[in-house]
Amino acid sequence: MAVVNLRQAGRLLGFKTAEPLRRMLKRGVLDDYLRPGGDGRCVFLETDPPGLPSLRQQVQANTGFNSASPLWRRELLSDEALDTAMAPINDWIEGREDWSVRANEFLDPAAWTGPPWTPDQWVTLRNVIELAVES
Structure with missing residues:
Protein backbone atom coordinates (compact mmCIF):
# COMPACT_ATOMS: atom_id res chain seq x y z
CA MET A 1 0.00 0.00 0.00
CA ARG A 73 3.70 -6.82 -18.67
CA ARG A 74 3.03 -9.42 -16.07
CA GLU A 75 5.17 -10.03 -13.06
CA LEU A 76 7.28 -13.17 -13.31
CA LEU A 77 6.29 -16.05 -11.06
CA SER A 78 8.70 -17.28 -8.44
CA ASP A 79 10.03 -20.82 -8.87
CA GLU A 80 7.74 -22.07 -6.10
CA ALA A 81 4.65 -20.43 -7.59
CA LEU A 82 5.53 -21.76 -11.04
CA ASP A 83 5.99 -25.30 -9.68
CA THR A 84 2.63 -25.07 -7.92
CA ALA A 85 0.89 -23.80 -11.07
CA MET A 86 2.49 -26.46 -13.27
CA ALA A 87 1.94 -29.40 -10.87
CA PRO A 88 -1.35 -30.64 -12.43
CA ILE A 89 0.12 -30.50 -15.94
CA ASN A 90 3.33 -32.25 -14.91
CA ASP A 91 1.32 -34.97 -13.13
CA TRP A 92 -0.73 -35.51 -16.26
CA ILE A 93 2.37 -35.73 -18.46
CA GLU A 94 4.10 -38.16 -16.11
CA GLY A 95 0.96 -40.30 -15.92
CA ARG A 96 0.70 -40.68 -19.68
CA GLU A 97 2.35 -43.62 -21.34
CA ASP A 98 5.08 -42.60 -23.72
CA TRP A 99 3.87 -42.84 -27.34
CA SER A 100 7.13 -44.58 -28.31
CA VAL A 101 6.26 -47.52 -26.02
CA ARG A 102 2.85 -47.83 -27.72
CA ALA A 103 4.45 -47.52 -31.17
CA ASN A 104 6.83 -50.40 -30.42
CA GLU A 105 3.84 -52.59 -29.54
CA PHE A 106 2.49 -52.06 -33.07
CA LEU A 107 5.76 -52.82 -34.85
CA ASP A 108 7.44 -56.15 -35.57
CA PRO A 109 11.12 -55.55 -34.67
CA ALA A 110 12.24 -58.29 -37.09
CA ALA A 111 10.83 -56.30 -40.03
CA TRP A 112 12.76 -53.16 -39.11
CA THR A 113 16.42 -52.73 -39.72
CA GLY A 114 18.28 -49.44 -39.53
CA PRO A 115 17.66 -46.72 -42.13
CA PRO A 116 17.51 -46.17 -45.06
CA TRP A 117 13.90 -47.31 -45.19
CA THR A 118 11.67 -47.89 -48.17
CA PRO A 119 8.78 -45.49 -48.86
CA ASP A 120 6.35 -48.15 -47.61
CA GLN A 121 8.25 -48.41 -44.33
CA TRP A 122 8.13 -44.62 -43.90
CA VAL A 123 4.35 -44.61 -44.43
CA THR A 124 3.93 -47.47 -41.98
CA LEU A 125 6.11 -45.70 -39.42
CA ARG A 126 4.09 -42.49 -39.75
CA ASN A 127 0.80 -44.37 -39.33
CA VAL A 128 2.09 -46.27 -36.31
CA ILE A 129 3.23 -43.05 -34.64
CA GLU A 130 -0.18 -41.45 -35.28
CA LEU A 131 -1.94 -44.50 -33.81
CA ALA A 132 0.34 -44.49 -30.78
CA VAL A 133 -0.18 -40.79 -30.08
CA GLU A 134 -3.96 -41.09 -30.41
CA SER A 135 -4.24 -44.10 -28.11
Whole structure:
Protein backbone atom coordinates (compact mmCIF):
# COMPACT_ATOMS: atom_id res chain seq x y z
CA MET A 1 0.00 0.00 0.00
CA ALA A 2 2.08 2.89 -1.29
CA VAL A 3 1.07 6.48 -1.89
CA VAL A 4 2.93 8.12 -4.76
CA ASN A 5 2.68 11.39 -6.65
CA LEU A 6 1.35 11.50 -10.19
CA ARG A 7 4.76 11.46 -11.87
CA GLN A 8 5.92 8.48 -9.78
CA ALA A 9 2.68 6.64 -10.51
CA GLY A 10 3.15 7.24 -14.23
CA ARG A 11 6.68 5.86 -14.13
CA LEU A 12 5.59 2.93 -11.97
CA LEU A 13 2.98 2.02 -14.57
CA GLY A 14 5.38 2.45 -17.49
CA PHE A 15 4.16 5.75 -18.91
CA LYS A 16 6.73 8.24 -20.20
CA THR A 17 4.68 11.12 -18.79
CA ALA A 18 1.87 11.48 -16.27
CA GLU A 19 -0.51 12.81 -18.92
CA PRO A 20 -2.57 9.59 -19.32
CA LEU A 21 -3.16 9.58 -15.57
CA ARG A 22 -4.14 13.28 -15.64
CA ARG A 23 -6.73 12.52 -18.33
CA MET A 24 -8.12 9.66 -16.22
CA LEU A 25 -8.30 11.97 -13.21
CA LYS A 26 -10.28 14.52 -15.27
CA ARG A 27 -12.73 11.77 -16.29
CA GLY A 28 -13.08 10.69 -12.65
CA VAL A 29 -11.73 7.20 -13.25
CA LEU A 30 -9.14 7.47 -10.46
CA ASP A 31 -11.18 9.35 -7.85
CA ASP A 32 -11.13 6.40 -5.42
CA TYR A 33 -7.31 6.33 -5.58
CA LEU A 34 -6.76 10.02 -4.73
CA ARG A 35 -5.10 10.77 -1.40
CA PRO A 36 -4.73 14.16 0.25
CA GLY A 37 -1.39 15.91 -0.16
CA GLY A 38 0.49 18.48 1.88
CA ASP A 39 -0.58 21.34 -0.33
CA GLY A 40 -3.52 21.56 -2.69
CA ARG A 41 -1.40 21.46 -5.83
CA CYS A 42 0.19 18.01 -5.58
CA VAL A 43 -1.82 14.94 -6.55
CA PHE A 44 -1.18 11.65 -4.75
CA LEU A 45 -2.49 8.22 -5.73
CA GLU A 46 -2.61 5.05 -3.64
CA THR A 47 -1.29 2.04 -5.55
CA ASP A 48 -3.10 -0.73 -3.62
CA PRO A 49 -6.10 0.62 -1.69
CA PRO A 50 -8.01 -1.89 0.44
CA GLY A 51 -11.22 -3.15 -1.12
CA LEU A 52 -10.39 -1.85 -4.62
CA PRO A 53 -8.47 -3.20 -7.59
CA SER A 54 -4.85 -2.08 -7.71
CA LEU A 55 -4.03 1.16 -9.47
CA ARG A 56 -2.42 -0.88 -12.28
CA GLN A 57 -5.61 -2.91 -12.78
CA GLN A 58 -7.77 0.21 -12.77
CA VAL A 59 -5.55 1.94 -15.34
CA GLN A 60 -5.47 -1.20 -17.50
CA ALA A 61 -9.26 -1.34 -17.44
CA ASN A 62 -9.37 2.21 -18.80
CA THR A 63 -6.68 2.04 -21.49
CA GLY A 64 -6.32 0.14 -24.72
CA PHE A 65 -4.13 -2.96 -24.82
CA ASN A 66 -0.61 -2.45 -26.11
CA SER A 67 1.66 -5.49 -25.87
CA ALA A 68 4.79 -3.32 -26.03
CA SER A 69 3.72 -1.22 -23.03
CA PRO A 70 5.22 -2.00 -19.61
CA LEU A 71 1.73 -1.41 -18.20
CA TRP A 72 0.65 -4.77 -19.62
CA ARG A 73 3.70 -6.82 -18.67
CA ARG A 74 3.03 -9.42 -16.07
CA GLU A 75 5.17 -10.03 -13.06
CA LEU A 76 7.28 -13.17 -13.31
CA LEU A 77 6.29 -16.05 -11.06
CA SER A 78 8.70 -17.28 -8.44
CA ASP A 79 10.03 -20.82 -8.87
CA GLU A 80 7.74 -22.07 -6.10
CA ALA A 81 4.65 -20.43 -7.59
CA LEU A 82 5.53 -21.76 -11.04
CA ASP A 83 5.99 -25.30 -9.68
CA THR A 84 2.63 -25.07 -7.92
CA ALA A 85 0.89 -23.80 -11.07
CA MET A 86 2.49 -26.46 -13.27
CA ALA A 87 1.94 -29.40 -10.87
CA PRO A 88 -1.35 -30.64 -12.43
CA ILE A 89 0.12 -30.50 -15.94
CA ASN A 90 3.33 -32.25 -14.91
CA ASP A 91 1.32 -34.97 -13.13
CA TRP A 92 -0.73 -35.51 -16.26
CA ILE A 93 2.37 -35.73 -18.46
CA GLU A 94 4.10 -38.16 -16.11
CA GLY A 95 0.96 -40.30 -15.92
CA ARG A 96 0.70 -40.68 -19.68
CA GLU A 97 2.35 -43.62 -21.34
CA ASP A 98 5.08 -42.60 -23.72
CA TRP A 99 3.87 -42.84 -27.34
CA SER A 100 7.13 -44.58 -28.31
CA VAL A 101 6.26 -47.52 -26.02
CA ARG A 102 2.85 -47.83 -27.72
CA ALA A 103 4.45 -47.52 -31.17
CA ASN A 104 6.83 -50.40 -30.42
CA GLU A 105 3.84 -52.59 -29.54
CA PHE A 106 2.49 -52.06 -33.07
CA LEU A 107 5.76 -52.82 -34.85
CA ASP A 108 7.44 -56.15 -35.57
CA PRO A 109 11.12 -55.55 -34.67
CA ALA A 110 12.24 -58.29 -37.09
CA ALA A 111 10.83 -56.30 -40.03
CA TRP A 112 12.76 -53.16 -39.11
CA THR A 113 16.42 -52.73 -39.72
CA GLY A 114 18.28 -49.44 -39.53
CA PRO A 115 17.66 -46.72 -42.13
CA PRO A 116 17.51 -46.17 -45.06
CA TRP A 117 13.90 -47.31 -45.19
CA THR A 118 11.67 -47.89 -48.17
CA PRO A 119 8.78 -45.49 -48.86
CA ASP A 120 6.35 -48.15 -47.61
CA GLN A 121 8.25 -48.41 -44.33
CA TRP A 122 8.13 -44.62 -43.90
CA VAL A 123 4.35 -44.61 -44.43
CA THR A 124 3.93 -47.47 -41.98
CA LEU A 125 6.11 -45.70 -39.42
CA ARG A 126 4.09 -42.49 -39.75
CA ASN A 127 0.80 -44.37 -39.33
CA VAL A 128 2.09 -46.27 -36.31
CA ILE A 129 3.23 -43.05 -34.64
CA GLU A 130 -0.18 -41.45 -35.28
CA LEU A 131 -1.94 -44.50 -33.81
CA ALA A 132 0.34 -44.49 -30.78
CA VAL A 133 -0.18 -40.79 -30.08
CA GLU A 134 -3.96 -41.09 -30.41
CA SER A 135 -4.24 -44.10 -28.11
